[in-house]
Amino acid sequence: MENKLKIRSCRKRQILLGEYVLGTIGERDRARFERHLARCARCRRDLVETEKTYRLLGNFELAKPGPFLAAKVARAVGREAQAAVPGITGERARADVRRWLRTPAFATVLAAASVAVVATVLYIKVWLPRAPEGVEGPAAGKVASAAKAEKAAEERLPFGPRTPRPEAVPPSETGRPSRETAAAEEPVAEEEGGFAAEAPYAATVPAEADKLATLEARAARPEAAPPAKGRRPSREIAAAGKAAATPPPAKEKGRAFAEGAYPATGAGEPDKLAARAPFMAAALPRDYAVSRGARDEMGRYGRAAANDVERGEFAKAEEKTLVAAEVEGWMDARFEADVERLTGDGAALVDYVTPNGSLMAYFYELSVDEQKTLLSRLRREAEAESAADLLLSY
């Protein structure tokens, strides 16, 4: 019994052994433990062993990170801060829209809109032709207002078919529109929410290098005509706007962080990227837009959609959400085309990288040689996980 008690007492004291050896034990506990040591040979033995073990461990320290963690953290924090808007993120905005689309309120609004459209169409197509010809006065007014209503209803439809506008044809087919035409086509700023005030996307994919000069020139003219209301904003402008190596506006706190808080964080801005010559110098602004600008744009569309939802402008919100999805698809397509150009085997490799936007961004921050090496290693090792590791190891 006495022996058992002694063992239990030792056990209780031994819990303090580690702290005692490290010197982190409290005064009161130390005094108690030293009193116990004086009369317990077992604990003294244990103390010697523990000290020796600690001496062994003393030659080692915890593993250190690779040299690029600093830059990665700076970039990641910078990006997050840049994308953050109090309370709302792009993803949340999309979720809000999706949630709203499932609510009875949406069904009611949709049903009401459908009834209104059907009624208007019936009025115009069925009732009006029956009206006697030569009717003047109030009846003539009805014809005019019905036509106007039809047009307005068509324009309000969020998902309905739209008559293709001649200027929406991709420039790859028609050639680049003149600056004047493009300026005339640019959408008018939506005052509320400041959505269109931010660099927007066009409905077409920038493809030719000769566009860049025009785009850069346009981006360098912040006083250019404001975008036209109701139209999807120009994607090229966003690309060029991002590409213009002007200092970030004060509100872009995140990027300022990435640039300023750390010395030499590596490529992160167009001018720094230019020094490392990713892909080809001429394509740099586009590449930058693909990697970071495009994702920023997606975030902006998402936030703008969330603002619209809050204001009850659900059709606008839905349209912006669709634009964000379109931009995402465009980024993937663009990336595939670039990899194809580098390796002749784009489709087989892109799946490893495209699911992860930040990986794509890293890819575009590599030099051409690094990109080629990476792609050949990806082909050899052909595993999504190792692709991520490889990419981040640069």
Place this chain on the structure above:
Amino acid sequence: MPSNISGGKKNKNVVSGDLVQRARDGDDEAFGFIVETYRDRLFGLAVGILRNRTAAEDVVQEAFIKAHKNLKSFRGDASIYTWLYRIAVNTAHNHIRRARRAEEVDFEEVAPIIEAAGPNPAEKAANAELGEAIDGAIQGLPPRQREVFILHYFEQMTHREIAEILGVTEGAVKANFFHAVQKLKGALKTYVT
């Protein structure tokens, strides 16, 4: 009284309250300094928990993003390092949970938790075998004991701080540390002469 025998004599609280306040007020340079101060240490802890360098880097990155986002809500009741460690530990635990759910991260690739200290390459090479043995012994500890051991031995945290970081009682920390030390002693018996 025995001399202090520990893996690293680290000054935990090198970030002043003033600097933290500046970071809270949106001074990115101040936040950058906090990142510089704790980045490597959080990485060491994350590798200790995850035993995977890539995952550990992801966790550190995510932890600092969270810290930057929530800095305004940090009221200064706890030390900034305790707060950061808590975020890192929670992020690492979430990472493990997510990976287990998705069955996607290969935790078979076990990265070394420790490395030889000091600048002398010859000394480091001489310690290689011992290093492997110690690393194996630490890796072999149950997760909670490993976390407590790393925080107490390598990071010089007090039991109270560790309890706060891990969300357990001080008694649990003491018991976990005791068991960790006992196991390490057993595993390294052949090297202790």
